[in-house]
Amino acid sequence: MSPKILLLTVLILFTSCVNEVDFNQSNNLSIQPKYVVALVQFKFNPTIPTGIPIFTLTPIEEKVPVLLDKIAIGSDQLKNATIRIKGLNTFETDIEIEIVFYKDNMVTYTFQPMKISKNATFNLEEIIDENDLNSFISSNEVSVKVIFQPFTPINLEPELNFQISGEFELLIQNK
Amino acid sequence: MRFNLIIFLLLFSFVSKAQNKPILYNFDQLPQTLLLNPSEKVTQKWHAGIPFLSGFSAHLGSSDITVYDIYGDDNGSINDKVKALVYNLKSNDFAFINQQQELFNIGFKLRNQRDFLSFGLYQELDAIAYYPKDLAILFYEGNSNVGERYSLNQVNFKAEMLSVLHAGISRKIDDDLQIGARFKIYSGVFNMQTRQNKGEFYTENGTVNQYVHFLAGVDATFQTSGIFLPAGTEVNPSYLMSKLLLGGNLGVGFDIGFTYQPEKQWTISGSILDVGFINNKQNNRVYKAQGSFRFEGIEPNFDPNTTIDYWEDLKDEFEDELNYTKTSASYLSWRSTKVNAQLKYEFGEDRLTDCFDTEVDEGYLNGIGAHLFTIFRPVAPQIAATVFYERKFTKGLRAKLTYTVDSFSFTNVGLGLSAKIGVFNIYGLADNLLGYQNLAKTNSASFQLGMNIIIK
Numbered sequence: 369m370s371p372k373i374l375l376l377t378v379l380i381l382f383t384s385c386v387n388e389v390d391f392n393q394s395n396n397l398s399i400q401p402k403y404v405v406a407l408v409q410f411k412f413n414p415t416i417p418t419g420i421p422i423f424t425l426t427p428i429e430e431k432v433p434v435l436l437d438k439i440a441i442g443s444d445q446l447k448n449a450t451i452r453i454k455g456l457n458t459f460e461t462d463i464e465i466e467i468v469f470y471k472d473n474m475v476t477y478t479f480q481p482m483k484i485s486k487n488a489t490f491n492l493e494e495i496i497d498e499n500d501l502n503s504f505i506s507s508n509e510v511s512v513k514v515i516f517q518p519f520t521p522i523n524l525e526p527e528l529n530f531q532i533s534g535e536f537e538l539l540i541q542n543k
Numbered sequence: 544m545r546f547n548l549i550i551f552l553l554l555f556s557f558v559s560k561a562q563n564k565p566i567l568y569n570f571d572q573l574p575q576t577l578l579l580n581p582s583e584k585v586t587q588k589w590h591a592g593i594p595f596l597s598g599f600s601a602h603l604g605s606s607d608i609t610v611y612d613i614y615g616d617d618n619g620s621i622n623d624k625v626k627a628l629v630y631n632l633k634s635n636d637f638a639f640i641n642q643q644q645e646l647f648n649i650g651f652k653l654r655n656q657r658d659f660l661s662f663g664l665y666q667e668l669d670a671i672a673y674y675p676k677d678l679a680i681l682f683y684e685g686n687s688n689v690g691e692r693y694s695l696n697q698v699n700f701k702a703e704m705l706s707v708l709h710a711g712i713s714r715k716i717d718d719d720l721q722i723g724a725r726f727k728i729y730s731g732v733f734n735m736q737t738r739q740n741k742g743e744f745y746t747e748n749g750t751v752n753q754y755v756h757f758l759a760g761v762d763a764t765f766q767t768s769g770i771f772l773p774a775g776t777e778v779n780p781s782y783l784m785s786k787l788l789l790g791g792n793l794g795v796g797f798d799i800g801f802t803y804q805p806e807k808q809w810t811i812s813g814s815i816l817d818v819g820f821i822n823n824k825q826n827n828r829v830y831k832a833q834g835s836f837r838f839e840g841i842e843p844n845f846d847p848n849t850t851i852d853y854w855e856d857l858k859d860e861f862e863d864e865l866n867y868t869k870t871s872a873s874y875l876s877w878r879s880t881k882v883n884a885q886l887k888y889e890f891g892e893d894r895l896t897d898c899f900d901t902e903v904d905e906g907y908l909n910g911i912g913a914h915l916f917t918i919f920r921p922v923a924p925q926i927a928a929t930v931f932y933e934r935k936f937t938k939g940l941r942a943k944l945t946y947t948v949d950s951f952s953f954t955n956v957g958l959g960l961s962a963k964i965g966v967f968n969i970y971g972l973a974d975n976l977l978g979y980q981n982l983a984k985t986n987s988a989s990f991q992l993g994m995n996i997i998i999k
Contacts, residue, residue: 401685406840409752430843
């Protein structure tokens with residue numbers, strides 16, 4: 369008798385000693401972790417972070433990685449996604465911001481352009497529609513476009529704080 | 544499928560029967576007892592294990608959870624059961640599996656009649672993983688519980704497969720004392736280990752962004768050898784055999800033991816096993832991180848004149864802040880040293896042996912005693928205490944009944960049988976017999992089987 373057959377025989381004998389169990393229950397197993405993630409943040413005073421005056425650039429745009437595709441084990445496992453956008457604008461002008469998510473340069477989700485009024489805070493919570501979840505969670509980049517309306521500076525130290533974070537609830541099931 | 548694997552691993556996580564072999568220890572002068580105490584008194588002229596069948600052992604078990612606790616047909620929700628498992632288990636619960644397979648085993652008495660030489664080769668798979676409770680909770684519930692800290696200190700595991708080529712001698716010093724030693728050459732097939740890690744992960748409400756994520760005070764090392772193989776390497780039986788036959792990472796170790804009989808009916812014995820290490824040099828990959836990292840989201844610079852690879856920058860920053868390195872440096876992996884101690888009292892003179900066989904020590908029919916076992920593990924030693932009764936029924940049939948108490952079970956009753964038919968010996972030993980009524984409800988099970996040729 370080879371060792372493999374001996375081992376198999378022993379395992380089969382042991383299996384016969386296992387009862388009152390239902391291994392099919394694992395088909396009903398699921399967990400729902402919820403992750404919060406800081407995605408993008410930036411701060412403008414009259415210059416962009418590298419020191420260039422914003423008024424020479426506006427509208428200005430940048431695309432950065434978000435790696436949402438790494439958050440879910442599989443795109444169908446995202447149950448809910450909420451994006452929270454906060455802003456503080458102390459410039460004496462309204463600022464319009466456009467946010468678009470991409471996967472490999474293909475648009476996966478577009479937010480309605482948002483306006484941060486002058487000398488105001490901005491707080492948006494957007495729950496991603498169920499039909500858009502699969503596309504949204506595949507995103508690996510987000511572009512942020514900032515448009516300053518023309519104005520005459522009065523405040524000497526104006527600034528724009530902008531924050532994007534996400535809350536992702538997964539539903540991981542045995543398949 | 545993934546979940547089945549996770550559940551399997553979680554259940555395995557609590558396999559708690561260390562390499563304790565209280566039934567085999569000092570049992571019926573079996574050749575394999577020499578591997579548990581190199582000073583074992585054996586009276587045979589020589590022995591040879593049946594190649595590949597002389598010794599097979601496997602230990603499985605669970606401490607705080609059983610298969611039934613998860614899969615029990617009790618109309619309970621499996622999700623509730625898994626949740627209880629995740630939160631109720633403790634970070635010092637651990638996963639353990641040990642399996643040994645003898646390839647050959649030979650021993651013979653030397654001409655001086657006081658030394659018994661034995662040698663052989665066996666393969667061993669040994670793995671232990673402590674329950675990383677915080678990380679399991681992080682996986683289970685996510686990090687939305689802002690402010691909750693998840694410790695990396697609980698990440699401890701070690702797994703290795705190796706072969707052990709050994710040669711030992713058991714020497715009779717006088718009528719009362721026998722000592723023994725065994726020299727071992729280890730050949731490691733693979734090893735991976737991480738221990739004494741430090742650090743924590745947590746998320747807090749931020750000011751620059753709504754959340755700020757921290758990896759703080761990290762000091763972690765993960766060593767592997769024989770896991771990441773060169774491209775094209777095929778892991779097949781011939782690869783394993785080449786590694787097992789001294790082609791792997793080599794190491795050395797030893798066992799020592801003594802057997803002392805202050806009175807004819809009393810025996811005190813003890814052994815220290817596997818004091819040794821493997822020097823891992825082949826196909827190594829060693830990951831180290833030391834430092835702290837803070838993340839508040841990627842900050843775009845909006846500079847149209849500069850193209851930035853933010854992802855690469857983030858990776859670089861992460862690796863710089865954490866002093867992350869990936870090398871192929873060699874490292875030592877220490878074996879888990881075990882200690883056995885036993886006190887035995889024998890009674891009832893043996894009238895079953897051949898009165899004309901002057902070579903045979905008549906001995907006694909019954910033996911009772913106590914056995915203490917300790918194995919030194921990465922976090923803390925594990926201790927098990929056993930009491931036993933041993934009975935010789937006929938010249939060729941002996942049995943041993945044990946009751947073991949360890950950190951995980953108070954109902955562990957074991958039984959061993961060894962039969963000799965002519966020169967042929969077969970033995971079978973099983974632990975935790977009560978559990979065999981329904982293994983799904985048991986916390987542990989272990990067994991040892993083997994066949995030998997023994998010439999008296």
